[in-house]
Amino acid sequence: MKTRLKNLLFNLFLVFLSLVFSFIFIEKIVLKYFSPVTDIPRVIHIDGMTRYKPNQKGVYRLANEYSAPFSINKNGWNSHHKEYLVERNQKLRIAIIGDSYIAGLETGYKFAIPYLLEEGLGPDEVEVYAFGIGGAHLAQYLHIFREEVIRFNPDIVVFLIIHGDFAPSYRKVQMASGRYGGTFLTLSLLPGNSIKVVPPKPYNSFWDLLLDFRTIRFSFYQYKLRTKISYIKNFVLDRQYKMNVDAEGLRNNFNSDKIVADYVVKEIASIAEIKNINLIFAMNGDTQSIYESIPSIDPSLTLKLNAMMGEIVKNRGGDFIDLHETFKNDFEVNNIKFEFKTDGHWNPYGHMKATETILNAIKRVLKMRVSMN
Numbered sequence: 001m002k003t004r005l006k007n008l009l010f011n012l013f014l015v016f017l018s019l020v021f022s023f024i025f026i027e028k029i030v031l032k033y034f035s036p037v038t039d040i041p042r043v044i045h046i047d048g049m050t051r052y053k054p055n056q057k058g059v060y061r062l063a064n065e066y067s068a069p070f071s072i073n074k075n076g077w078n079s080h081h082k083e084y085l086v087e088r089n090q091k092l093r094i095a096i097i098g099d100s101y102i103a104g105l106e107t108g109y110k111f112a113i114p115y116l117l118e119e120g121l122g123p124d125e126v127e128v129y130a131f132g133i134g135g136a137h138l139a140q141y142l143h144i145f146r147e148e149v150i151r152f153n154p155d156i157v158v159f160l161i162i163h164g165d166f167a168p169s170y171r172k173v174q175m176a177s178g179r180y181g182g183t184f185l186t187l188s189l190l191p192g193n194s195i196k197v198v199p200p201k202p203y204n205s206f207w208d209l210l211l212d213f214r215t216i217r218f219s220f221y222q223y224k225l226r227t228k229i230s231y232i233k234n235f236v237l238d239r240q241y242k243m244n245v246d247a248e249g250l251r252n253n254f255n256s257d258k259i260v261a262d263y264v265v266k267e268i269a270s271i272a273e274i275k276n277i278n279l280i281f282a283m284n285g286d287t288q289s290i291y292e293s294i295p296s297i298d299p300s301l302t303l304k305l306n307a308m309m310g311e312i313v314k315n316r317g318g319d320f321i322d323l324h325e326t327f328k329n330d331f332e333v334n335n336i337k338f339e340f341k342t343d344g345h346w347n348p349y350g351h352m353k354a355t356e357t358i359l360n361a362i363k364r365v366l367k368m369r370v371s372m373n
Contacts, residue, residue, distance in 0.1 A: 036061070037214040038221050041072055041105070043133075043180050045203040049147055050183040051076035051133060052103075060105040062221075063342050068108030078103050079130045080115055084152055092126045094118075094362065095149045097141050098160035101284075101346060102132025111348040113160070116355040121362065129154070135181040138264045139169035143185035143200065145268055154277060156365060158358060159268075161283040161309060163302050166257040169264070179207040187263065189256055195263045254304065262312050269316040278365045281313045282358050285324030287338055290331050319361055326357045 039058025043050055056072040074083040096102055096114050104112025114130035121128075129152060131144050141159055149157060170187045183203045188196040210216050265281070272279050286302040306322050313320040327338055330353050338350030346354065 035218075037218045038062070039070075040211050040217055040221055041070055041078070042208050042211070043203055044076070044205075045183060045200075046076065047147065048200060049143065050180050050200065050203050051148075052078065060108075062106065062340065065340050065342050066106060066347075068104075068106060068111070070105050071109060077130055078105060078109050078132065080109055080118075081127070081129065084129050086151055086153070088153055089127075091124075092121075092156070092366070093152065093154045094121075094126060094128045094156045094158065095152065095154040096128060096130055096132070096158040096160065097144050097149060098132045099136040099162065099165070100132065100134035101160055101162065102130055103134055104130070104132065104351075105134070106340065106343060106345040107348050107351055112351050113355050113358065116351060117158075117359060117362070120355065120359045132160075135168075136184060137165045137168040138261060139187045140184040140200075141165075142264045142267055146271065150271065150275065153275070155369070156278045156280065156362060157268075157272065158280045158282060158362070160354075161281055163284060163286075163305055166261060166305065167253060170256065170260050171253070187260055189259060193259050195260070251301065254308075257305065258308050258312070261309060262316075265312050265316045265318065269318060273317070278369065279313075279318035280321065280358065280361050280365065281309065281318055282321040282323055282354065282361070283309050285322070285327040287327050287331075290324075290328050291337065319365060321357055321361050323354055323357060326353055 036059075038061035040060075041056050041058065042053040044053045052072040054072060054074050054076045057070065059067055059069050061067045070078050071080070071082075073079050073081055077084070094117065096117070100106070102113060104114070109115055109130075112130070114128045114132075118126055118128040129149075131149055133140075136144070138161070145157065168181070168186075170189050180203050183201045185200045186198045188198055190196055269279060271277075283306050285306075289302075303324060306324055310320040310322060327350075330336070331338075336349055338346050338353065340347050
């Protein structure tokens with residue numbers, strides 16, 4: 001009996017030793033020299049806000065589909081501007097706020113909306129400051145606008161809204177998305193439809209220690225292991241998702257979404273009026289239904305959010321862009337998809353098409369500003 005137990009323990013030790021050496025070999029040899037692993041920009045909590053750690057550079061990769069450089073500036077945002085200056089110059093200043101679409105890690109900052117806007121308007125006359133971080137939502141956009149963007153005294157502020165921006169702003173079950181999603185400002189919907197602001201929380205840098213391992217970055221980021229597990233889980237539980245949003249949640253929480261969205265836009269608009277800032281809200285289209293000849297889920301579920309957001313923005317004096325029509329019209333002519341195959345983010349073509357529409361809206365606003373002066 002003792003001999004059998006001894007042999008079992010010895011065999012288990014050999015298995016453990018084999019796993020350790022395999023891990024070291026993969027970590028130190030394979031993923032370093034033969035299969036380069038994605039870099040992940042670290043985040044930090046400064047001045048009450050989670051942002052990227054300043055002055056980082058790296059290459060963001062996803063499977064074999066894209067490889068894009070990122071450059072986090074002195075202020076903690078992915079941008080071709082090395083530093084955002086508080087002092088104004090003679091240029092028109094535009095700020096654009098959003099989540100990972102505006103952070104532009106997937107395409108690289110030179111193929112994302114902020115850079116394309118500046119190039120389209122003329123970098124000698126206009127500067128575009130990007131304030132994007134993955135996982136941000138409506139409530140966090142308000143926080144970024146109030147605590148960060150206002151310091152730079154912009155003339156125009158553009159917000160890019162996606163369908164997944166609503167529920168995480170106030171629904172606890174969806175707030176803590178990703179390793180730092182729980183650090184964002186959130187809202188609490190109280191009886192009587194009043195809103196309570198829940199302050200942001202500091203970021204726990206423990207997670208960054210795990211990112212030092214290439215194996216972790218390769219599995220969870222480069223090949224989206226967590227996302228694939230979620231897909232399997234949702235398939236087993238028969239959960240339907242529309243543009244990365246729970247379809248059932250869209251049906252059940254529409255009124256709450258509207259209350260929260262109106263609060264956020266109202267707060268932003270009140271500050272913008274005092275500061276003489278023009279506001280533009282652009283909202284993503286339902287590209288999933290555009291691609292499907294017979295949509296698997298009723299597109300009116302998501303497009304109802306677009307219509308709701310458009311009504312709220314216009315009632316608060318802002319300009320609204322519905323990118324659904326932009327994408328729908330373009331796909332009918334060119335039949336080119338706007339997202340990466342292995343990732344739901346816009347590819348360079350998607351950014352280019354969205355930029356064209358936003359650019360036209362900015363030009364209309366500029367004409368209005370000139371006529372009023």
